[in-house]
Amino acid sequence: MFNFNLAPIIILLVLIGVVISGIIYFRNKLNIMANYPAQFKLVIVYVLFLIVSMFAYMLFITPSNIDEEFATSAEDIDKIKGYTNNIEELGMTQELPEEFLKRQWETEMLSESYSLKVSIHSLQYWLNDLFIIVEETASLKGKVEASLYQLPTVLTSPFITELGDLDMMTTFEVKKTGIVIENLDERNEINFEGIDKPFVLNQFNRNKVTDDYWGRLVGGEQILYIKVPDGTKIEVDEYLESQIKFK
Amino acid sequence: MQQVQLINVVKTQFQYKLRTHISMLSTLMLYQIIFIALGILLSSTSFGSGNETFSLSINEYSANNVIGVTMIWSFIAGVILTKKSSKEIMNNFVVNKKSNHLANGLFILLMSVFAGITAFLSHFIIASGVSLIYGVDFLTSQGDLLFNEVFSGIIITILYILLISVIGYLLGGFAQVNKGITIVVIVLCLFGGSISEVMDLYIKVGSFYYSETNIILFSVKILITTAVLFIVAMSVGKRLEVR
Numbered sequence: 001m002f003n004f005n006l007a008p009i010i011i012l013l014v015l016i017g018v019v020i021s022g023i024i025y026f027r028n029k030l031n032i033m034a035n036y037p038a039q040f041k042l043v044i045v046y047v048l049f050l051i052v053s054m055f056a057y058m059l060f061i062t063p064s065n066i067d068e069e070f071a072t073s074a075e076d077i078d079k080i081k082g083y084t085n086n087i088e089e090l091g092m093t094q095e096l097p098e099e100f101l102k103r104q105w106e107t108e109m110l111s112e113s114y115s116l117k118v119s120i121h122s123l124q125y126w127l128n129d130l131f132i133i134v135e136e137t138a139s140l141k142g143k144v145e146a147s148l149y150q151l152p153t154v155l156t157s158p159f160i161t162e163l164g165d166l167d168m169m170t171t172f173e174v175k176k177t178g179i180v181i182e183n184l185d186e187r188n189e190i191n192f193e194g195i196d197k198p199f200v201l202n203q204f205n206r207n208k209v210t211d212d213y214w215g216r217l218v219g220g221e222q223i224l225y226i227k228v229p230d231g232t233k234i235e236v237d238e239y240l241e242s243q244i245k246f247k
Numbered sequence: 248m249q250q251v252q253l254i255n256v257v258k259t260q261f262q263y264k265l266r267t268h269i270s271m272l273s274t275l276m277l278y279q280i281i282f283i284a285l286g287i288l289l290s291s292t293s294f295g296s297g298n299e300t301f302s303l304s305i306n307e308y309s310a311n312n313v314i315g316v317t318m319i320w321s322f323i324a325g326v327i328l329t330k331k332s333s334k335e336i337m338n339n340f341v342v343n344k345k346s347n348h349l350a351n352g353l354f355i356l357l358m359s360v361f362a363g364i365t366a367f368l369s370h371f372i373i374a375s376g377v378s379l380i381y382g383v384d385f386l387t388s389q390g391d392l393l394f395n396e397v398f399s400g401i402i403i404t405i406l407y408i409l410l411i412s413v414i415g416y417l418l419g420g421f422a423q424v425n426k427g428i429t430i431v432v433i434v435l436c437l438f439g440g441s442i443s444e445v446m447d448l449y450i451k452v453g454s455f456y457y458s459e460t461n462i463i464l465f466s467v468k469i470l471i472t473t474a475v476l477f478i479v480a481m482s483v484g485k486r487l488e489v490r
Contacts, residue, residue, distance in 0.1 A: 039273045040265075046276050047361065050368035054397065057371040195374045196309035198367060200403045201396060203457050203465075 104147045132224045145227040260350035272361055275320050282313045283369050287376035308377050310370035317366035321408045325415025329423055348481045355412050363405030399462055406469040413476045420483040
């Protein structure tokens, strides 16, 4: 349930111990705060504790420190960006990579005048964009081949770093600029915990705040690649009409 | 010679106030600890998204609630300093109004520094708590602060708290003279937003400070405003009886 990372906690406790011991030792020696009530001493210890916590966080816990484990080359970063390239270009001019194939089926056609109906509901997609590519080919006689591809989901953010082990069923890669999730065969859950900057800094950071505040979810698009015999009439849901491209 | 005596009187009063009002700081400490715990346990914003094969949940945490409660506390502390009971504590001393106000001013300044530092640094306790306690898969680190941001953040927080506590001090001073003025101000603060002219005034006054993106100019604005409000608070007290 809990994912404790013991090393930083131990270091933090040691640092706090050193500070408190120092206060107790020097208090008597230098007569610091001797005339002040116990509450005052408590307040001072509280301030020191917060200061030590700041240094401990910056030195041992801050994600930028963890980031280096996942530092990737410029090529890797380009690869991630490549996934989010123009889908139409990918579908029309290139063969879709095998690893993106999600489902494939083949249907016998009853006649040459068969109307292929594509329904949005049959594809069970949610959130993702759907692109339909139709290829008419003379080699297919009385058959329809349909393949559903799903591109990897990419979470882009310069801020994302992994903490601890991720218990995911799917293949994923952590990059400095985000996460690439491929082969989504199982349902997975990813939990992010974000730390906001205190609001008092907002007015001085306005120019730096972008729309990609925490990161952005891109990709995960589905491509339905349909091969039909020449001259087949295609019928689609009105909603999907604009998404259809003929190869 | 007279100046030196005033400084000595102020110094003595300030030290005495520090001892007698230390419970204010320890009370703030207690509030902050409670709100730090709440800040770790409860996320300020949540977001969920996903598709058929995976879901994404984002919880964001911040020290904003700690800073918020500290600001409220600083207002109340400013008011408390003007209360009759607070003045009666000083009966053991040979004081005049000027030295009392100056000692209060010093105390407000010290209180604001303490409150500002602790409120802003609570960000790191919350960040550490979230990082270490939860089974977090990924941490979005947009909240990471650079050293210069820490220092500027502490200064900005101190300045906001100083301004709010001086406003509290001024209102407390008004309440000593005439409670009606305080009631009018409270009513205006609570319900004035529904009157468009008052709302426009709020926006103008707020944006005068909040739209300032230069930290030096912002500091100058706050310090001048604080000084003016404090001088007004001192002059308000002149009408009261001399002890």
